[in-house]
Amino acid sequence: MHVYASFFIRPDLREPLVSAFPNVQFTFAPHDVNEEALAKADVLLTYGEDVTEELLKKAPNIQWIFVASAGVEKLPARTILARDIVVSNVKGIHKKPMAESIIGHILALKRAIPWMYEQKKKGEWSQDVRQDELNGSTALILGPGAIGGEIGRLLQKFDVTTIGCNRSGERAKYMDETITFAQLKDYLPKADIVLSLLPKTPETDRLFSYDYFVCMKETAIFMNFGRSNIVEESVLVGALKEGQIAHVVLDVFDEEPLPKTSELWQLDGVVISPHISSRSSLYVERSLAIFKPSLRRFMQGYRNLENIVDLERGY
Amino acid sequence: MHVYASFFIRPDLREPLVSAFPNVQFTFAPHDVNEEALAKADVLLTYGEDVTEELLKKAPNIQWIFVASAGVEKLPARTILARDIVVSNVKGIHKKPMAESIIGHILALKRAIPWMYEQKKKGEWSQDVRQDELNGSTALILGPGAIGGEIGRLLQKFDVTTIGCNRSGERAKYMDETITFAQLKDYLPKADIVLSLLPKTPETDRLFSYDYFVCMKETAIFMNFGRSNIVEESVLVGALKEGQIAHVVLDVFDEEPLPKTSELWQLDGVVISPHISSRSSLYVERSLAIFKPSLRRFMQGYRNLENIVDLERGY
Numbered sequence: 001m002h003v004y005a006s007f008f009i010r011p012d013l014r015e016p017l018v019s020a021f022p023n024v025q026f027t028f029a030p031h032d033v034n035e036e037a038l039a040k041a042d043v044l045l046t047y048g049e050d051v052t053e054e055l056l057k058k059a060p061n062i063q064w065i066f067v068a069s070a071g072v073e074k075l076p077a078r079t080i081l082a083r084d085i086v087v088s089n090v091k092g093i094h095k096k097p098m099a100e101s102i103i104g105h106i107l108a109l110k111r112a113i114p115w116m117y118e119q120k121k122k123g124e125w126s127q128d129v130r131q132d133e134l135n136g137s138t139a140l141i142l143g144p145g146a147i148g149g150e151i152g153r154l155l156q157k158f159d160v161t162t163i164g165c166n167r168s169g170e171r172a173k174y175m176d177e178t179i180t181f182a183q184l185k186d187y188l189p190k191a192d193i194v195l196s197l198l199p200k201t202p203e204t205d206r207l208f209s210y211d212y213f214v215c216m217k218e219t220a221i222f223m224n225f226g227r228s229n230i231v232e233e234s235v236l237v238g239a240l241k242e243g244q245i246a247h248v249v250l251d252v253f254d255e256e257p258l259p260k261t262s263e264l265w266q267l268d269g270v271v272i273s274p275h276i277s278s279r280s281s282l283y284v285e286r287s288l289a290i291f292k293p294s295l296r297r298f299m300q301g302y303r304n305l306e307n308i309v310d311l312e313r314g315y
Numbered sequence: 316m317h318v319y320a321s322f323f324i325r326p327d328l329r330e331p332l333v334s335a336f337p338n339v340q341f342t343f344a345p346h347d348v349n350e351e352a353l354a355k356a357d358v359l360l361t362y363g364e365d366v367t368e369e370l371l372k373k374a375p376n377i378q379w380i381f382v383a384s385a386g387v388e389k390l391p392a393r394t395i396l397a398r399d400i401v402v403s404n405v406k407g408i409h410k411k412p413m414a415e416s417i418i419g420h421i422l423a424l425k426r427a428i429p430w431m432y433e434q435k436k437k438g439e440w441s442q443d444v445r446q447d448e449l450n451g452s453t454a455l456i457l458g459p460g461a462i463g464g465e466i467g468r469l470l471q472k473f474d475v476t477t478i479g480c481n482r483s484g485e486r487a488k489y490m491d492e493t494i495t496f497a498q499l500k501d502y503l504p505k506a507d508i509v510l511s512l513l514p515k516t517p518e519t520d521r522l523f524s525y526d527y528f529v530c531m532k533e534t535a536i537f538m539n540f541g542r543s544n545i546v547e548e549s550v551l552v553g554a555l556k557e558g559q560i561a562h563v564v565l566d567v568f569d570e571e572p573l574p575k576t577s578e579l580w581q582l583d584g585v586v587i588s589p590h591i592s593s594r595s596s597l598y599v600e601r602s603l604a605i606f607k608p609s610l611r612r613f614m615q616g617y618r619n620l621e622n623i624v625d626l627e628r629g630y
Contacts, residue, residue: 096450097426100473104422111416112591113423114432120587123580125572127591135411157472158415257440265438272435276427276442 001299004029004041004059006050007068009284017288021295033058043298045291048089051075056083064298067309068287070094070147070278071227073200077311087309088294093286094278095150101277102151102225103158105249106193109221109271110134132219135159137192140184143226144172148197163187167203181207188215193223200227207231213239221247225277228252237263240270251277316614319344319356319374321365322383324599332603336610348373358613360606363404366390371398379613382624383602385409385462385593386542388515392626402624403609408601409593410465416592417466417540418473420564421508424536424586425449447534450474452507455499458541459487463512478502482518496522503530508538515542522546528554536562540592543567552578555585566592 001024008030009017018026027037033050038059044051048067053076056062065080067089080087108114112129119126139155141148144164152162152174164175165184172178179187181203188194194216198204208231216222222245224230233254239245249271250264256275264270280286294305316339323345324332333341342352348365353374359366363382368391371377380395382404395402423429427444434441454470456463459479467477467489479490480499487493494502496518503509509531513519523546531537537560539545548569554560564586565579571590579585595601609620 096474097446097448100422100449101426101428101446104419104426104428107415107419108423108428111412111419113416113419113428116586116588117429117432119589120580120585123575125587125589127589127594129591130596131412131416131591131594133412133595133597134415154472157469159411260438265435270435271431272440273431274434274440274442276444276446279442279446280448281445282448 001025001043002027002037002041002061003043003045003295004034004037005045006030006033007045007047007284009288013284013288017292020292021299024295024299043295048072048075053079056080064088064303064305066090066291066294068284068291071199072309072311073227075311081311086303086305087311088305088307089309090287090290091146091307093283093290095147097280097283098147098225098278099150099154101251101273102195102223102249103154105223105271105273106221107134109247109249137161138163138190139193139195140165140187140191141175141195141197142166142184142230143197143199144175144178145197147225148195149173149175151195151197160193163191185212185215188212189217191220192217193221195223196226196230198226198230200229205229208235210235210238213244216245218243218246220245221249223249223251225249225251225273228254233262233264237267240267247271249273251275316340316358317342317352317356317376318358318360318610319349319352320360321345321348322360322362322599324603328600328603332607335607336614339610339614358610363387363390368394371395379403379618379620381405381606381609383599383606386514387624387626388542390626396626401613401618401620402626403620403622404624405602405605406461406622407605408598410462412595412598413462413540413593414465414469416566416588417510417538417564418469420538420586420588421536422449424562424564452476453478453505454508454510455480455502455506456490456510456512457481457499457545458512458514459490459493460512462540463510464488464490466510466512475508478506500527500530503527504532506535507532508536510538511541511545513541513545515544520544523550525550525553528559531560533558533561535560536564538564538566540564540566540588543569548577548579552582555582562586564588566590 003024004027006029027034035058041059042061042063044062044065046067048069056079062085064086070089070091110132112131115129135158138161140163142165155162162175164172164178169178169180240248247269251273290306318339319342321344342349350373356374357376357378359377359380363384371394377400379401385404385406425447427446430444450473453476455478457480470477477490479487479493484493484495555563562584566588
């Protein structure tokens with residue numbers, strides 16, 4: 001059994017991995033592709049970005065790709081499906097750091113924390129600022145899956161009403177109510193926070209048109225921590241400039257790194273989280289904690305591993 | 316019955332108050348003292364800061380002071396006790412906005428949110444920052460009363476271990492464990508977050524000496540949202556400069572406004588919340604929601620009102 005890891009794993013995490021599997025040959029190639037090792041590899045450990053048609057050609061024996069990330073829409077799906085390669089990911093490990101980032105951003109805005117940082121830099125004592133409260137508000141969560149549920153769970157503890165939105169309107173955990181995409185416009189006027197965690201699918205493409213922002217509260221916070229395709233940057237910029245909404249917090253962008261020329265950099269009311277909301281100093285450790293039992297099961301011949309990705313659905 | 320209010324109450328909140336009590340004469344004097352009205356007042360509605368010996372002399376009929384604040388240590392206690400004036404406050408309404416501020420500050424620091432704000436201003440895309448997680452950490456909460464309990468309740472939902480600290484070591488709600496002041500030094504090395512909500516009493520005076528900071532984790536966040544007397548500013552500055560702890564978040568200061576000359580303004584790792592953590596756009600509304608039923612009870616002759624303050628204990 002050959003395992004090929006294409007991302008950096010600290011020595012203190014490598015050693016226990018290697019010693020836990022004495023019958024496995026590991027190749028750690030975080031910088032350059034090791035073609036010889038790749039040719040023999042049965043299992044690929046990756047963040048996903050390097051998995052191209054070309055790479056797969058160099059890895060004819062791959063049976064399982066373990067993606068230490070949540071987004072899989074850039075994987076060459078047809079080839080993977082045709083070759084019957086199992087794909088699993090680590091979606092479980094994103095939910096806590098992401099929920100903490102998202103709730104941190106919301107509380108910071110509600111409680112005037114960015115303003116405090118500015119006052120500190122100016123050395124100016126002032127108490128002349130508006131501070132609102134999170135409790136009593138309503139959050140609309142598009143894509144109430146594992147991550148949305150974790151955020152919903154926490155928001156409910158802050159006495160926030162949670163409304164989930166998915167394609168079927170099927171009840172989702174930690175949502176006081178769940179609605180369909182078709183009902184969105186009726187519910188947007190109630191929401192203090194609109195958070196998208198939607199995957200990139202044809203159905204979610206440019207879902208948020210300008211008239212959706214017109215429906216929202218002028219005090220609303222719009223947050224996109226899913227995929228950028230749900231709204232055109234120019235529409236978002238326009239809505240904010242016109243005061244249709246008060247704040248935008250973005251973790252995802254059509255082009256990453258966000259180009260220097262983007263108006264988002266200049267606009268007040270925009271928070272740019274450079275696609276790092278799920279990152280954590282504990283990330284690799286937690287990825288390996290999912291990988292290890294899966295590798296054990298894989299070696300026993302099982303293919304129904306934890307967090308299997310259905311590439312036909314795209315998530 | 317005469318009620319004298321010395322703080323500003325918006326007209327839309329005044330009107331329902333006045334109409335709810337047709338037999339009460341209200342005086343609203345948010346700017347200048349109305350001596351004539353004060354001389355007749357039975358009840359004083361105040362933020363507390365204006366309640367001096369002198370003011371009480373001008374108000375010989377006062378039987379109840381409703382303080383729309385939590386801190387009462389500046390009230391002329393001896394006179395109030397000698398004249399048998401009932402004092403009540405609004406401590407219940409601080410807990411939610413304060414808990415939201417405190418958890419907002421913690422999450423912001425853990426998830427590198429201040430760094431994101433700086434990058435935005437510079438227009439620089441980077442993912443090169445350390446982000447930690449709140450879940451799995453330990454918080455030591457000094458003064459686990461109503462506010463501390465609310466913070467403990469929320470922190471536990473973030474999978475944080477909560478340790479309360481009070482003088483008796485008596486179990487406190489939402490604390491996984493409760494310890495006494497004498498045990499503090501044994502527990503400080505475990506804490507990722509040390510939060511004081513202690514009132515000003517002789518017992519809490521300069522409780523945190525330099526050696527306490529030496530015990531703490533180098534990554535610890537020290538937060539003071541109680542009263543400033545627990546630690547000398549120079550000790551705190553020294554501990555931070557030497558790297559004994561990583562972050563300080565302060566809502567209270569020996570001198571307020573914090574003087575321009577204070578080193579706290581200059582130091583990285585310091586967050587200055589200018590004594591506004593409990594403020595909220597809903598503050599007066601919520602104060603009046605406590606005041607109204609108390610006024611009804613007071614008019615019926617009851618004196619055991621909600622949130623009675625024991626001035627002998629000082630809180």
